[in-house]
Amino acid sequence: MADGRLPILRPEGNVPESPRLHPGAGEEAAVPVLLTRREDATSWFESKVSGALGWARANSLFQYPFVTACCGMEYMSVMCGRYDLARFGAEFPRFTPRQADLLMIVGTINVKQSPVLLRVYEQMCEPKWVMAFGVCASSGGFYDNYATVQGADRVIPVDVYVPGCPPRPEQVLDGLKILQEKIQTQRHVLHSVERSPEMREDKKRSFLGKLLAK
Amino acid sequence: MAQALVDLLRDNFKEAVLSSHSHRGDEVAVVRRESVQEICRFLKDGEARMQLLRYIACVDLLTYDTEMTGGGALASNEVPAYDLAKKAPREPRFQLGYNVYSVVRKQSVRLRVELRSDDVKVPTVTSVWRTADWWERYLFDMFGIDFIGHPNLKRILMYPEFQGHPLRKDYPTRKRQPLVAELEFPDLIRGPGPGPGGAGVPMSQTHVGRKNVDPTTYD
Ligand code: SF4
Numbered sequence: 133m134a135d136g137r138l139p140i141l142r143p144e145g146n147v148p149e150s151p152r153l154h155p156g157a158g159e160e161a162a163v164p165v166l167l168t169r170r171e172d173a174t175s176w177f178e179s180k181v182s183g184a185l186g187w188a189r190a191n192s193l194f195q196y197p198f199v200t201a202c203c204g205m206e207y208m209s210v211m212c213g214r215y216d217l218a219r220f221g222a223e224f225p226r227f228t229p230r231q232a233d234l235l236m237i238v239g240t241i242n243v244k245q246s247p248v249l250l251r252v253y254e255q256m257c258e259p260k261w262v263m264a265f266g267v268c269a270s271s272g273g274f275y276d277n278y279a280t281v282q283g284a285d286r287v288i289p290v291d292v293y294v295p296g297c298p299p300r301p302e303q304v305l306d307g308l309k310i311l312q313e314k315i316q317t318q319r320h321v322l323h324s325v326e327r328s329p330e331m332r333e334d335k336k337r338s339f340l341g342k343l344l345a346k
Numbered sequence: 347m348a349q350a351l352v353d354l355l356r357d358n359f360k361e362a363v364l365s366s367h368s369h370r371g372d373e374v375a376v377v378r379r380e381s382v383q384e385i386c387r388f389l390k391d392g393e394a395r396m397q398l399l400r401y402i403a404c405v406d407l408l409t410y411d412t413e414m415t416g417g418g419a420l421a422s423n424e425v426p427a428y429d430l431a432k433k434a435p436r437e438p439r440f441q442l443g444y445n446v447y448s449v450v451r452k453q454s455v456r457l458r459v460e461l462r463s464d465d466v467k468v469p470t471v472t473s474v475w476r477t478a479d480w481w482e483r484y485l486f487d488m489f490g491i492d493f494i495g496h497p498n499l500k501r502i503l504m505y506p507e508f509q510g511h512p513l514r515k516d517y518p519t520r521k522r523q524p525l526v527a528e529l530e531f532p533d534l535i536r537g538p539g540p541g542p543g544g545a546g547v548p549m550s551q552t553h554v555g556r557k558n559v560d561p562t563t564y565d
Contacts, residue, residue, distance in 0.1 A: 243525050244504070246524065278517070278521060
């Protein structure tokens, strides 16, 4: 609020979501638990590695523009010379979801299209983030009718919403900065095995943890 | 202007043309549903030379007398609940409009066909104008008009799983038919809770002025 802007709401967000590493003012710090020295050292290293990975991931977002409607015009504007999203580390649109980290939903999502959007999202490799570009993708916008999905977050989880019909390029840049902040504060592990439930307890270590445990 | 066209129609189809009038310079001929095909054939191949079918449109007049002229529903920002028992349905309920144009004569004329709600069948004009194919599929999709003899009468805009016809006035305005299961997502403003929008209320019901909508017709 220091710069007069509304606080950024941080929802329980997208995969992979994790506790904040550096809680802000007003948020509770992580409850300290008993750690062995090795675990202490591991988590310290992990937090450093996570910070570096977050920095790298936040500044090399490869986007997949899922352009469906008139917001596409503004997308072109934001990618071109005057505003140039590439300056902020979202350089290159990839037109295959398999090579992208950031799914930009640019335009109206109607019901007939929602399976396609879901398929595109599922084809993206982890880690992945989603930006809803324009009010149509965020909430359905003024298409409050039988044909339109009332927000892309009904179909796939969305990380950042950029309102506006269409949003100004500055808003998109702002949304990208917010997303980068989110990525920076997420916990990134080199190799996560914690998600598969069938893993045995002693194997629940990250790659770095295994390396240090040797 | 195009009055000559209507006179031509009246001369050639004495029983088929029920009435005609002019609305702001547009000639309208109300024709019988059974003879729409031969009238169209006559208009295209005869001396009228109407080679271009601009569009076929449909109007549902179900709530025309109540909602449109009442004013009360328009002044309020609440979505009126569709209580058809309290509204006098209008018959014939559907009006089809065929807007045809002659490039040679630079004149257009509109044919109107009126359909009662218990019998929404009309002969196809696909054999006259090829472009009528998609217009008739569109009207079938949106209004459920049954075009007899159409070669491929199926939905053109909505997905095949869709139930009902969305532009009919008795289709619930806020009814949704999602194709993929909708996510349980947290409501950022009101916090998490049961139901799709958090706190037990669907997200789309949390908009201002829409609290009184019948939940069964809603989402
Ligand atoms: S938000 Fe506005 S500009 Fe963007 S797709 Fe929707 S209607 Fe078009």
